[in-house]
Amino acid sequence: MTSMTMGLATPLAGYLLVAALLFAIGLAGALVRRNAILVLIGIELMLNAANLNLIAFWRFGPHPEALTGMMFAIFSIAVAAAEAAVGLGLVISIYRHTNTAELDNIDRMKG
Amino acid sequence: MSPIFYLLAALTLAGGLATVLLKHLVHAALAVTVAFAGLALLFLQLDAQFAGFAQILVYIGAVAILIVFAILLTHGADLPKEGVFSKTWLVGLIIAAGVFAVLGWAVLESVSAIPQQNTMPAVTVRDIGNALLDRYVLPLEIVALLLTAATIGAVIVAMHEKERPK
Numbered sequence: 001m002t003s004m005t006m007g008l009a010t011p012l013a014g015y016l017l018v019a020a021l022l023f024a025i026g027l028a029g030a031l032v033r034r035n036a037i038l039v040l041i042g043i044e045l046m047l048n049a050a051n052l053n054l055i056a057f058w059r060f061g062p063h064p065e066a067l068t069g070m071m072f073a074i075f076s077i078a079v080a081a082a083e084a085a086v087g088l089g090l091v092i093s094i095y096r097h098t099n100t101a102e103l104d105n106i107d108r109m110k111g
Numbered sequence: 112m113s114p115i116f117y118l119l120a121a122l123t124l125a126g127g128l129a130t131v132l133l134k135h136l137v138h139a140a141l142a143v144t145v146a147f148a149g150l151a152l153l154f155l156q157l158d159a160q161f162a163g164f165a166q167i168l169v170y171i172g173a174v175a176i177l178i179v180f181a182i183l184l185t186h187g188a189d190l191p192k193e194g195v196f197s198k199t200w201l202v203g204l205i206i207a208a209g210v211f212a213v214l215g216w217a218v219l220e221s222v223s224a225i226p227q228q229n230t231m232p233a234v235t236v237r238d239i240g241n242a243l244l245d246r247y248v249l250p251l252e253i254v255a256l257l258l259t260a261a262t263i264g265a266v267i268v269a270m271h272e273k274e275r276p277k
């Protein structure tokens with residue numbers, strides 16, 4: 001408990017803990033839900049948590065004018081958008097093929 | 112820590128939790144939009160205006176709409192009879208809790224060793240634009256190519272496939 005209050009005294013630790021919790025929530029969503037779309041949403045939440053980490057390190061790091069963390073986050077947002085488009089396209093394609101988006105029911109590799 | 116941070120963190124985490132727990136997919140999509148908005152506000156709170164507005168544009172403006180369209184096209188609004196959680200949900204929950212325990216422990220143990228300054232960084236959008244077209248021009252071009260390829264690929268993957276001869 002002492003380390004908890006000590007850690008939260010710095011703003012960086014607060015942001016990192018929020019990002020860790022959001023990452024865990026996204027991971028839980030990707031692991032416990034049956035619907036493929038919800039799994040993709042969980043992955044998006046995990047990516048966003050990583051972005052929050054990058055921005056927090058940029059803000060509280062020693063050289064914010066170098067923009068490294070900021071650039072990483074911006075490119076990560078762009079890549080995540082591409083990933084969402086392809087992932088949801090795949091889900092729609094699988095739904096057309098098997099008539100379900102429930103992952104437990106998609107259990108064969110043969111078309 | 113300012114009270115605004117606690118408010119925004121609570122909003123973001125509540126949105127994330129609601130996403131995972133809500134049964135209806137459309138409700139989950141709305142909840143994830145709340146989580147994205149909370150994250151954008153957290154970015155603004157971190158003086159990262161450009162990233163915050165990019166987050167609003169890309170996630171709330173595009174990804175949320177895309178998710179709603181995918182729900183629409185896969186009839187995700189109907190509740191499945193077998194329930195929304197997978198058979199092995201307990202294992203998933205344990206894995207997620209373990210990951211959070213390790214991450215939280217690492218953060219609390221190491222954060223005092225990281226040097227941190229608390230002055231507001233004097234970075235404008237003009238600086239970001241200059242950096243994008245100067246030092247980061249190659250990644251920018253690669254991302255442009257990636258987005259083009261991903262868009263074409265998504266369209267091809269989701270296109271109606273022709274009846275195959277069996």
